[in-house]
Amino acid sequence: MAKAFQSSAILLCVVLVLLISGSEQLQSSQGETLLRIQRLLNYPSALSSWNSTTDFCNTEPNASVTVVCYENSITQLHIIGNKGTPLLPRNFSIDSFVTTLVGLPNLKVLTLVSLGLWGPLPGKIARLSSLEILNVSSNFLYDAVPQEISSLAALQSLVLDDNMFADEVPNWIGSLPVLSVLSLKKNMLNGSLPDSLGNLDNLRVLVLSHNYFRGEVPDLSSLTNLQVLDLEDNALGPQFPLLGNKLISLVLSKNKFRDGLPAEVTSYYQLQRLDLSSNKFVGPFPQSLLSLPSVTYLNVADNKFTGMLFENQSCSADLEFVDLSSNLMTGQLPNCLLQDSKRKVLYAANCLATGDGDQHPISLCLNEALAVGILPQRQKRKASKETIAFGVIGGIVGGIAFVGLIYLAVRKVKSRKAIKRPNTRLIAESASTGYPSNLLPDARYISQTMKLGALGLPPYRTFSLEEVEEATNNFDTSAFMGEGSQGQVMQIRCNIFFVFHSVELSCDTLILSSEHELF
Ligand SMILES: *[C@@H]1O[C@H](CO)[C@@H](O)[C@H](O)[C@H]1NC(C)=O
Ligand SMILES: *[C@@H]1O[C@H](CO)[C@@H](O)[C@H](O)[C@H]1NC(C)=O
Ligand SMILES: *[C@@H]1O[C@H](CO)[C@@H](O)[C@H](O)[C@H]1NC(C)=O
Ligand SMILES: *[C@@H]1O[C@H](CO)[C@@H](O)[C@H](O)[C@H]1NC(C)=O
Ligand SMILES: *[C@@H]1O[C@H](CO)[C@@H](O)[C@H](O)[C@H]1NC(C)=O
Ligand SMILES: *[C@@H]1O[C@H](CO)[C@@H](O)[C@H](O)[C@H]1NC(C)=O
Numbered sequence: 271m272a273k274a275f276q277s278s279a280i281l282l283c284v285v286l287v288l289l290i291s292g293s294e295q296l297q298s299s300q301g302e303t304l305l306r307i308q309r310l311l312n313y314p315s316a317l318s319s320w321n322s323t324t325d326f327c328n329t330e331p332n333a334s335v336t337v338v339c340y341e342n343s344i345t346q347l348h349i350i351g352n353k354g355t356p357l358l359p360r361n362f363s364i365d366s367f368v369t370t371l372v373g374l375p376n377l378k379v380l381t382l383v384s385l386g387l388w389g390p391l392p393g394k395i396a397r398l399s400s401l402e403i404l405n406v407s408s409n410f411l412y413d414a415v416p417q418e419i420s421s422l423a424a425l426q427s428l429v430l431d432d433n434m435f436a437d438e439v440p441n442w443i444g445s446l447p448v449l450s451v452l453s454l455k456k457n458m459l460n461g462s463l464p465d466s467l468g469n470l471d472n473l474r475v476l477v478l479s480h481n482y483f484r485g486e487v488p489d490l491s492s493l494t495n496l497q498v499l500d501l502e503d504n505a506l507g508p509q510f511p512l513l514g515n516k517l518i519s520l521v522l523s524k525n526k527f528r529d530g531l532p533a534e535v536t537s538y539y540q541l542q543r544l545d546l547s548s549n550k551f552v553g554p555f556p557q558s559l560l561s562l563p564s565v566t567y568l569n570v571a572d573n574k575f576t577g578m579l580f581e582n583q584s585c586s587a588d589l590e591f592v593d594l595s596s597n598l599m600t601g602q603l604p605n606c607l608l609q610d611s612k613r614k615v616l617y618a619a620n621c622l623a624t625g626d627g628d629q630h631p632i633s634l635c636l637n638e639a640l641a642v643g644i645l646p647q648r649q650k651r652k653a654s655k656e657t658i659a660f661g662v663i664g665g666i667v668g669g670i671a672f673v674g675l676i677y678l679a680v681r682k683v684k685s686r687k688a689i690k691r692p693n694t695r696l697i698a699e700s701a702s703t704g705y706p707s708n709l710l711p712d713a714r715y716i717s718q719t720m721k722l723g724a725l726g727l728p729p730y731r732t733f734s735l736e737e738v739e740e741a742t743n744n745f746d747t748s749a750f751m752g753e754g755s756q757g758q759v760m761q762i763r764c765n766i767f768f769v770f771h772s773v774e775l776s777c778d779t780l781i782l783s784s785e786h787e788l789f
Contacts, residue, residue: 364389
């Protein structure tokens with residue numbers, strides 16, 4: 271009897287031990303992989319509590335670290351560093367890092383954000399063949415998006431925002447069968463957009479803002495699930511894109527769209543946000559956009575929209591923000607825009623009969639409307655070419671003047687330096703050799719490093735000339751240019767001046783000055 275009890279107790283213990291080890295324990299090789307990742311990332315503070323005794327599958331997830339396991343294997347890994355994390359040290363190897371990552375073969379979700387990762391993204395990341403979500407935003411990854419990613423048949427979200435990826439969006443992107451989120455904003459991608467984007471039947475979110483794309487947007491009208499399209503700040507156009515009517519957010523601002531709006535726009539019944547600002551749209555402004563059933567944000571500022579507004583036009587009840595400024599509209603501001611004080615409404619620099627001083631005389635709008643609307647195409651082109659030439663010359667002249675000023679200032683500082691060496695030693699050590707030249711042109715890197723030397727200061731403080739000089743190796747052109755693309759060169763100039771001047775300077779001017787090799 272006692273013996274039977276004893277043996278059943280032993281059996282119970284064995285079963286319990288088996289159960290515990292079976293359900294809770296991570297394969298030890300995967301735990302080692304995580305510790306290796308921690309080391310390769312140079313022990314970021316987010317991973318400070320990881321050590322060889324950590325039970326990775328059973329730690330509380332938090333905003334910076336989440337590990338999810340399923341059947342002894344890691345299926346999700348999220349590591350989010352501090353915003354503005356600088357580059358990892360020179361001995362970091364993206365290749366070793368990704369080789370280590372593929373030691374977690376069952377990963378479905380991988381988020382590696384703000385960790386200072388730098389280098390070209392190795393194609394072997396595609397050995398993580400179960401990946402469904404890949405988010406490597408806010409790092410310093412450069413060169414082309416590797417083709418191997420096209421083999422990730424389960425990939426639903428590809429998020430490469432805020433890196434330095436260059437070259438064109440590859441045509442193979444259209445062959446990812448279940449892709450629903452493609453977000454590539456704030457990179458240095460260029461060229462025209464591939465037609466294959468129109469094959470991504472599952473696409474819901476397409477964000478390509480802040481790159482250097484040009485040309486017409488491919489036909490996206492068959493993307494019946496597309497809800498968010500953000501193309502801000504590229505050089506796309508001139509034709510309004512062909513789109514489905516399920517859009518919730520459509521942002522086309524800061525591009526080269528020029529032709530009139532198609533009538534379909536007024537059928538986007540789910541549209542909440544419409545931003546067409548800072549393009550060259552012509553033709554009548556469809557007033558009924560104000561009464562789209564879902565619209566909350568409508569910005570058409572800085573175009574050449576014409577037409578007469580009526581006081582009796584109705585507005586959507588949810589409308590919160592309307593900007594009609596700097597167009598060629600005439601007539602009366604709709605009463606509904608003025609009734610609700612929570613609503614922000616901007617309409618300066620039109621020819622509206624508001625009695626405010628910020629409207630142009632009606633003749634100006636009528637004349638300009640004639641000029642953009644009625645003159646034959648050829649003359650119109652000529653006129654715009656002239657305007658472009660004017661802009662180019664203005665840009666060059668402005669650029670020369672600005673560069674000249676800086677040159678004088680630098681000389682002045684240099685001559686002062688001969689007497690007294692300033693004690694700024696902010697980044698001399700890291701700006702020297704060691705990193706590949708693709709990285710030197712990245713102004714974010716420089717300003718990050720500057721921030722390091724000036725802990726506690728806000729990111730966009732004004733930098734002294736000495737600091738900028740140190741950062742740019744005495745404005746040495748080799749520090750600017752590297753072997754990167756033209757895009758990278760432009761980028762640094764914009765940002766350097768941004769940082770240096772701490773006011774938002776027109777990047778157009780600076781892009782022109784770089785194209786014309788003023789340095
Ligand atoms: C990189 O070098 C630092 C010392 O400069 C060292 O502490 C670190 O372990 C090295 N990292 C790697 C991944 O070798
Ligand atoms: C989040 O969790 C990780 C490890 O699980 C830990 O190292 C880190 O300190 C935690 N961060 C916060 C803000 O609690
Ligand atoms: C590992 O970390 C835990 C808590 O994060 C700590 O209690 C423990 O002492 C550490 N173990 C080692 C070997 O450092
Ligand atoms: C990528 O991950 C970061 C950090 O979790 C998150 O803030 C961001 O929204 C993600 N991007 C997308 C497009 O999901
Ligand atoms: C609004 O007023 C204009 C003229 O003032 C008129 O032609 C138009 O029919 C009115 N529209 C509505 C919807 O009442
Ligand atoms: C796009 O960028 C790549 C590399 O950055 C460059 O080689 C190529 O000429 C650029 N293409 C266009 C069309 O500007």
